[in-house]
Ligand SMILES: *[C@@H]1O[C@H](CO)[C@@H](O)[C@H](O)[C@H]1NC(C)=O
């Protein structure tokens with residue numbers, strides 16, 4: 001055999017071996033019961049392989065292995081946008097919006113004492129300050145500097161948090177359109193409404209772009225699903241698939257937390273950071289009272305900071321919106337409105353104490369709260385046509401694959417067998 005022939009021989013042998021392995025893999029996949037019907041993945045026709053990844057997230061090793069395998073099999077788009085580190089503890093955090101970023105930024109601000117006043121624990125730092133005041137000490141790194149990347153990859157505990165995409169979108173909607181958000185109202189609301197009218201408006205067009213405070217969940221999802229299914233990289237930070245800002249194929253996390261199970265996973269990270277003593281796991285009551293305070297303060301601060309919003313809202317309307325968001329989050333039963341309606345507006349000083357008292361007296365349990373939260377989310381999704389849901393499935397394909405979420409949760413897709421718009 002001459003050299004050329006020998007090379008060809010090996011190449012053929014390799015092809016045969018690889019081919020055989022492929023068939024074995026397919027056989028394994030077909031015999032497994034992890035089937036998801038109608039998985040529409042736009043980047044591959046090999047849906048049998050895709051199905052192999054669609055099991056629910058389990059232990060950390062399994063999560064990391066899944067990521068490793070998906071990264072090997074596909075070229076996952078996205079980069080590592082914002083990383084913060086705490087060198088004394090060799091810990092790095094890749095930031096994603098609407099995935100507990102407020103909490104972890106509070107923790108990093110706390111570690112660096114990057115606050116405008118003395119605080120005793122991370123959650124004492126207001127949400128407004130956490131996101132909107134300038135960082136003076138917290139260190140952010142450029143992941144694509146090779147010196148830095150090598151150090152991070154060799155020596156650091158690297159964590160990131162993920163979230164189930166459908167729940168994340170519902171949460172963005174509550175935060176940005178049920179609650180008041182100057183930036184989203186000014187920048188996105190007109191675009192969302194314009195797009196929606198172009199499809200469903202029967203020739204109607206948007207005339208007044210001011211005070212668009214009634215964007216519906218369907219309008220919001222229509223926008224996300226149209227942009228996302230074509231060019232997900234153009235979605236805003238709050239909606240962009242997690243792998244676009246924290247591509248785990250580059251970042252190579254050593255710890256991938258799920259927002260859904262944060263209570264159990266938080267202590268592991270806090271321990272790494274030397275904070276287990278200060279911020280031990282809080283119980284449900286503490287958590288909700290803290291959320292009520294954080295969110296209400298943030299809303300009052302934001303509206304004060306945006307004169308324009310002030311013109312769009314009465315005080316009573318602002319307070320009603322905050323309470324509605326709390327009802328959606330399962331902190332209050334719906335009848336809270338009959339209790340407080342006549343009292344509104346309570347005013348900033350009385351608002352939080354009154355709500356805290358109502359919450360404490362309501363004796364709502366964690367399981368009741370979570371079933372209320374779920375009910376509202378499913379009710380919201382029940383108005384979303386199947387065509388939009390399918391586009392969301394495409395938009396977040398790699399988040400489902402990488403992080404092990406079901407692309408077609410039965411309770412979200414169940415109601416909508418046909419496409420009624
Ligand atoms: C999938 O298969 C269809 C029909 O065989 C083909 O037209 C299309 O280009 C394929 N898509 C990809 C991404 O390979």
Ligand SMILES: *[C@@H]1O[C@H](CO)[C@@H](O)[C@H](O)[C@H]1NC(C)=O
Nearest residue numbers: 112113114115116117118119
């Ligand atoms: C942290 O910062 C605050 C506000 O700048 C300051 O009052 C406090 O003394 C600092 N604490 C420490 C331990 O440096």
Ligand SMILES: *[C@@H]1O[C@H](CO)[C@@H](O)[C@H](O)[C@H]1NC(C)=O
Nearest residue numbers: 141142144145146147148149
């Ligand atoms: C990369 O980071 C190192 C360490 O921080 C720094 O010294 C170096 O200048 C950086 N290189 C570039 C190209 O920015």
Ligand SMILES: *[C@@H]1O[C@H](CO)[C@@H](O)[C@H](O)[C@H]1NC(C)=O
Nearest residue numbers: 280281282283284285286287
């Ligand atoms: C929750 O924790 C707080 C202290 O952080 C405590 O006062 C309260 O009794 C706890 N509640 C329950 C139900 O364990």
